[in-house]
Amino acid sequence: MNGIHDMGGMHGMGAIQHEKNEPVFHEQWEGRAFGLSFAMDSFDKWTLDAFRHQIELIPPAEYLRIRYYEKWIAAYIELMIKGGLVSRAEVESGIPAQGSPRMKPALPAAQVPAMIASGAPASRNVPASPHFQAGQRVRTRNINPVGHTRLPRYARGKTGTVERDHGVFVFPDTNAHFLGEKPQHVYSVRFTARELWGEQVAPRDSVYLDMWDDYLEPA
Amino acid sequence: MNGIHDMGGMHGMGPVQHEKNEPVFHAPWESRVYTMHIALGAWRKWNIDAARHARELIPPAEYLRMTYYEKWFAGLLDLLVKRALVTSAEIESGTPAAGTVKATPPLTAAIREHLLSYINASRNVLVAPRFQAGQRVRARNINPIGHTRLPRYARGKTGTVERDHGVFVFPDTNAHFLGEKPQHVYSVRFSSRELWGEQAAPRDSVYLDMWDDYLEPA
Numbered sequence: 001m002n003g004i005h006d007m008g009g010m011h012g013m014g015a016i017q018h019e020k021n022e023p024v025f026h027e028q029w030e031g032r033a034f035g036l037s038f039a040m041d042s043f044d045k046w047t048l049d050a051f052r053h054q055i056e057l058i059p060p061a062e063y064l065r066i067r068y069y070e071k072w073i074a075a076y077i078e079l080m081i082k083g084g085l086v087s088r089a090e091v092e093s094g095i096p097a098q099g100s101p102r103m104k105p106a107l108p109a110a111q112v113p114a115m116i117a118s119g120a121p122a123s124r125n126v127p128a129s130p131h132f133q134a135g136q137r138v139r140t141r142n143i144n145p146v147g148h149t150r151l152p153r154y155a156r157g158k159t160g161t162v163e164r165d166h167g168v169f170v171f172p173d174t175n176a177h178f179l180g181e182k183p184q185h186v187y188s189v190r191f192t193a194r195e196l197w198g199e200q201v202a203p204r205d206s207v208y209l210d211m212w213d214d215y216l217e218p219a
Numbered sequence: 220m221n222g223i224h225d226m227g228g229m230h231g232m233g234p235v236q237h238e239k240n241e242p243v244f245h246a247p248w249e250s251r252v253y254t255m256h257i258a259l260g261a262w263r264k265w266n267i268d269a270a271r272h273a274r275e276l277i278p279p280a281e282y283l284r285m286t287y288y289e290k291w292f293a294g295l296l297d298l299l300v301k302r303a304l305v306t307s308a309e310i311e312s313g314t315p316a317a318g319t320v321k322a323t324p325p326l327t328a329a330i331r332e333h334l335l336s337y338i339n340a341s342r343n344v345l346v347a348p349r350f351q352a353g354q355r356v357r358a359r360n361i362n363p364i365g366h367t368r369l370p371r372y373a374r375g376k377t378g379t380v381e382r383d384h385g386v387f388v389f390p391d392t393n394a395h396f397l398g399e400k401p402q403h404v405y406s407v408r409f410s411s412r413e414l415w416g417e418q419a420a421p422r423d424s425v426y427l428d429m430w431d432d433y434l435e436p437a
Contacts, residue, residue, distance in 0.1 A: 002228050011220045012221075012275070056231070060231055061284050197360065198374075200361065
């Protein structure tokens with residue numbers, strides 16, 4: 001999706017504000033939003049990539065106005081409705097519909113520390129043959145899907161060099177839409193800044209991007 | 220400037236809302252903003268490309284929130300301050316600074332020529348065209364922080380010159396008061412597949428107005 005989230009190379013967003021001694025959460029509700037997300041993920045109704053795509057679907061003016069965890073809340077509301085965990089009326093009223101059974105939490109408190117520690121790795125221990133090798137020249141495909149992708153607009157149709165093979169990972173473009181994990185190799189690909197941004201930029205600068213096998217073709 | 224205004228090819232903006240019997244202005248204040256723009260343009264402190272760039276500089280979250288003439292108004296305030304017709308303090312207070320001389324509005328019949336040239340960007344000067352109809356060209360990969368009319372989605376793409384429109388002011392310099400640099404503008408045809416990849420319809424094309432300085436031979 002060529003959405004508002006794909007900001008690489010954009011001007012006019014203002015300076016990055018570095019916050020000294022930044023806390024993990026700025027307000028208590030942010031911690032609650034984070035906790036809720038884990039509790040809801042445990043119902044297994046969506047994937048990490050589906051969550052990211054849901055954030056991308058926030059209307060652009062809202063997307064730019066709201067903060068990081070506000071985006072999380074907005075996305076989780078939609079995921080929970082789509083996943084059939086709640087209805088829109090329930091979210092709006094804050095009251096369960098008449099006759100809703102009380103659910104058993106999918107994430108018991110005792111399991112939380114282990115879950116936080118293990119995270120949600122996207123690597124997969126399955127054999128998949130790599131299409132490319134370190135040192136090889138590759139060109140990114142010019143794709144413009146309406147769905148989720150991690151190939152940024154500014155890198156499409158550009159030529160770079162495979163620097164290393166990270167191994168096998170879930171393919172976000174299908175996984176976000178419940179079309180399977182399609183595990184495949186992911187490479188660190190080096191693009192010169194000049195290839196990406198033209199002759200006006202510094203000749204020695206490069207950008208390294210994580211590129212899935214399906215994003216690449218031989219150059 | 221790779222700004223929020225450069226929306227070609229973006230998803231997620233929602234459908235275009237067609238308004239039946241759309242009025243020229245939706246509220247009286249819109250026509251006031253329009254008129255103020257012309258009256259203040261008569262001071263010759265900026266040009267149409269600088270005015271467009273001023274709107275591009277509106278912070279993105281504001282840009283998406285605002286209606287059309289709200290953007291005009293925000294851009295106008297920016298120009299007024301930058302070109303020293305008023306100060307930010309005067310705009311905020313709504314009161315002229317002490318000792319400010321009352322200015323005589325310059326918008327008179329005599330300024331007609333300037334107003335026309337403000338709107339009409341074609342120039343009757345001799346400039347050799349660098350390309351001809353039928354020629355294959357590539358759009359340069361430029362990413363200026365200033366104004367440009369070369370959209371992001373067309374950069375580095377190959378197309379065919381379909382016609383030569385004649386000689387026009389170059390917005391990229393004019394917006395920054397670096398001269399009109401008149402040059403040929405062409406209608407260039409890009410296939411949808413060149414722009415958007417193999418998933419696009421094979422027979423679709425996009426025609427873009429391309430200034431000479433945006434192009435190189437393909």
